[in-house]
Amino acid sequence: MAERVDTVKSPLDFLLSPWMVFSGISAGVLIGTQYKAFASDIAPLGDIYLALLQMCILPIMITAIISSLGRLLSAGHASGYIRRLAIVFVSGLFLAGLLGLSLGLVIKPGKGLGMEDQVTMGKTIYEAEIYSDKPMANSGSFTDFVRKMVPDNIFLAITQGHNLAVLFFSILTGIAMGLIRSASSNTTLSVIDSFYDTFLKIIGWLMYGLPLGLLCLLADQISRVGNEMMLAMLKLVVLFYVCALFLIAVYSILIWLSVGGPYLRSLIALKETIMVALGTSSSFASIPSALRGLQKGLGLEKRTTDLVVPIGISLNPHGSVMHFAIATVFIAQIYGTALGIKGFFIVLFGSIFAGLAASGAPGLGGLSMIALALDPLGLPTRVAVILLAAIDPVIDPILTAVNVYGNCASTALIAKKDRKQI
Amino acid sequence: MKTFYLFIQTFVLIVFPAAYAAAGDLAPDMERILKKGKITVAIYYDDTPPFFMHDKKGDMFGLDIELARDIAVKLGVKLELNQEARTFDEVVELVYRKKADVAISMISNTLSRAVRVRFTDPYMVLYRALLINRLELARHKKKDEDIAAFLNNPGIKIGVIEGTSYVGFADEDFNRAKRVSYKEWPLAVKDVLEGRISAALYDEIEIKNWNRSHPESALYVQTLIMKDKKDPLSFAVSWEDKHLLAWLNLYLQAIRIDGTYDRLVKKYIGSEQWRKE
Numbered sequence: 056m057a058e059r060v061d062t063v064k065s066p067l068d069f070l071l072s073p074w075m076v077f078s079g080i081s082a083g084v085l086i087g088t089q090y091k092a093f094a095s096d097i098a099p100l101g102d103i104y105l106a107l108l109q110m111c112i113l114p115i116m117i118t119a120i121i122s123s124l125g126r127l128l129s130a131g132h133a134s135g136y137i138r139r140l141a142i143v144f145v146s147g148l149f150l151a152g153l154l155g156l157s158l159g160l161v162i163k164p165g166k167g168l169g170m171e172d173q174v175t176m177g178k179t180i181y182e183a184e185i186y187s188d189k190p191m192a193n194s195g196s197f198t199d200f201v202r203k204m205v206p207d208n209i210f211l212a213i214t215q216g217h218n219l220a221v222l223f224f225s226i227l228t229g230i231a232m233g234l235i236r237s238a239s240s241n242t243t244l245s246v247i248d249s250f251y252d253t254f255l256k257i258i259g260w261l262m263y264g265l266p267l268g269l270l271c272l273l274a275d276q277i278s279r280v281g282n283e284m285m286l287a288m289l290k291l292v293v294l295f296y297v298c299a300l301f302l303i304a305v306y307s308i309l310i311w312l313s314v315g316g317p318y319l320r321s322l323i324a325l326k327e328t329i330m331v332a333l334g335t336s337s338s339f340a341s342i343p344s345a346l347r348g349l350q351k352g353l354g355l356e357k358r359t360t361d362l363v364v365p366i367g368i369s370l371n372p373h374g375s376v377m378h379f380a381i382a383t384v385f386i387a388q389i390y391g392t393a394l395g396i397k398g399f400f401i402v403l404f405g406s407i408f409a410g411l412a413a414s415g416a417p418g419l420g421g422l423s424m425i426a427l428a429l430d431p432l433g434l435p436t437r438v439a440v441i442l443l444a445a446i447d448p449v450i451d452p453i454l455t456a457v458n459v460y461g462n463c464a465s466t467a468l469i470a471k472k473d474r475k476q477i
Numbered sequence: 478m479k480t481f482y483l484f485i486q487t488f489v490l491i492v493f494p495a496a497y498a499a500a501g502d503l504a505p506d507m508e509r510i511l512k513k514g515k516i517t518v519a520i521y522y523d524d525t526p527p528f529f530m531h532d533k534k535g536d537m538f539g540l541d542i543e544l545a546r547d548i549a550v551k552l553g554v555k556l557e558l559n560q561e562a563r564t565f566d567e568v569v570e571l572v573y574r575k576k577a578d579v580a581i582s583m584i585s586n587t588l589s590r591a592v593r594v595r596f597t598d599p600y601m602v603l604y605r606a607l608l609i610n611r612l613e614l615a616r617h618k619k620k621d622e623d624i625a626a627f628l629n630n631p632g633i634k635i636g637v638i639e640g641t642s643y644v645g646f647a648d649e650d651f652n653r654a655k656r657v658s659y660k661e662w663p664l665a666v667k668d669v670l671e672g673r674i675s676a677a678l679y680d681e682i683e684i685k686n687w688n689r690s691h692p693e694s695a696l697y698v699q700t701l702i703m704k705d706k707k708d709p710l711s712f713a714v715s716w717e718d719k720h721l722l723a724w725l726n727l728y729l730q731a732i733r734i735d736g737t738y739d740r741l742v743k744k745y746i747g748s749e750q751w752r753k754e
Contacts, residue, residue, distance in 0.1 A: 176696055184699065
């Protein structure tokens with residue numbers, strides 16, 4: 056399973072440089088704020104690019120997990136990894152939740168909202184309720200969430216993009232295949248490996264389009280933000296960013312400490328990953344870039360990264376957990392609901408479960424998972440979803456970056472002892 | 478001689494009333510209005526956009542006002558507005574006591590009112606609506622429970638305005654909840670906002686008006702327009718005024734045919750243009 060190093064230089068390589076990507080991002084932001092009509096014209100281009108990235112995700116996820124778990128189990132080192140994975144994931148989620156919760160309680164983004172802000176928020180809520188007759192996306196309960204994780208038809212799950220179900224299937228298959236330990240299962244694993252390499256190569260080609268893709272995507276995202284709502288919820292938005300940047304800084308240090316070498320190297324290795332996360336607001340679309348960054352850039356072992364990264368995107372979403380923790384505290388403060396000790400734990404556990412559930416549900420369906428934290432507190436979910444949806448275009452990029460980067464940091468911690476220079 | 482006088486009497490008694498009739502007798506209610514030279518229309522004392530309100534110059538305008546003016550024109554008389562009534566029930570009362578000829582004032586044509594006055598066919602149908610305290614819903618309503626079903630429970634307090642048809646509607650729609658009466662709409666809304674009552678029941682127009690003038694309320698109260706619960710509005714006349722009723726019904730048909738009705742609805746219900754005045 057040796058890696059073939061690509062030495063062929065393409066004339067298009069300049070498109071991969073950080074400067075090109077950065078200019079793509081800046082141009083996108085500029086167009087999104089100043090030329091909103093043009094932004095919606097070029098939006099389809101961004102959508103196609105995102106679709107191309109997402110097209111490769113499920114295949115990569117399935118092949119990566121099956122192949123890595125299979126190899127891990129046939130080699131027989133599994134339990135150490137699994138234990139480390141569980142510890143890192145669980146502590147990471149708790150820490151993210153705790154951070155969001157504490158900052159929310161200290162900074163109090165929901166207290167003392169000015170009348171103008173309340174008017175803006177009230178108008179947004181009223182219009183969303185009156186003019187859309189469709190019922191709120193069914194947020195379901197915790198048992199629903201667990202039930203959905205097990206697909207009764209894997210092909211249906213893949214078609215419908217139920218990532219958690221696909222994840223569950225891949226894990227089960229990988230474990231089973233790994234435990235068979237026959238020549239034919241080895242062959243199958245090799246076949247799966249080659250599929251994995253294939254899709255990774257396709258993603259490699261797509262990276263040439265990153266500057267343009269990001270330009271279109273960001274322009275569209277940013278053009279959709281209503282300026283008034285942004286200002287009304289500014290304190291909350293800023294809090295999200297502060298928390299996110301703090302976490303990203305922590306992650307970069309954790310990565311540097313795990314991997315060794317100069318700090319700058321560990322930052323640069325994952326630059327493309329963060330750009331993709333920011334531009335696409337899709338943690339799944341960032342998986343391939345994360346794998347490349349961790350394996351080629353930081354020299355982490357392929358076997359572990361292939362396993363941890365895809366699983367972690369679903370089961371280790373620090374950004375989503377932080378998002379829901381802060382948002383829940385925000386809502387509690389708007390309605391003047393004090394959080395006692397009981398409330399504190401409800402928010403902590405609720406936002407962790409909500410974050411996990413949201414990673415399986417796209418778009419607004421994910422947001423409505425905040426019900427897992429709000430319902431036990433007796434707070435209105437509908438208001439929360441409408442308000443969060445209004446600022447989502449601005450928040451989603453940075454939260455995705457936290458999800459992806461946090462996952463990379465977790466991977467660096469788990470794969471720590473088995474680092475091999477490739 | 479006696480026979481002759483008898484004959485003359487009979488002749489006079491027969492011919493002259495007949496002559497009178499031939500010359501143009503009118504129904505007593507129409508006669509009354511035409512002789513007065515004006516039609517008195519009872520309207521609720523307080524502005525209720527977009528049906529009747531004051532413009533910047535202090536004159537009355539609105540959907541009901543334009544209907545009243547048009548009716549006066551079509552009858553060939555002047556229009557007089559009687560705005561003494563402090564509740565909607567009192568508006569109906571004025572007509573019952575013949576202090577006004579007709580009530581054109583967003584009057585719901587309830588069966589209990591129809592015992593004392595006559596109603597025309599409805600000229601507009603509104604939906605009943607609720608303003609509901611959001612925390613109350615979030616804390617106690619079960620996930621898939623219908624909001625209306627949740628509110629129809631003992632222990633729930635629903636606010637209505639005294640002297641409106643909504644007192645009766647609350648008993649109809651939420652018979653198991655406790656009905657709390659308020660003299661004025663803003664007081665009822667205040668109690669919903671602060672959670673002293675769970676919801677306030679009123680027509681969709683007033684509730685939309687409230688949301689428009691207090692958009693920040695949407696954070697704390699949810700608006701629910703009950704599309705299955707109607708509130709039809711009619712004109713009211715005295716139970717004795719049979720002909721006036723027939724005339725008014727014909728009028729309502731006529732304005733639908735000639736486009737006047739559509740024009741008025743478009744102006745006052747379908748757009749916000751009238752707010753400029």
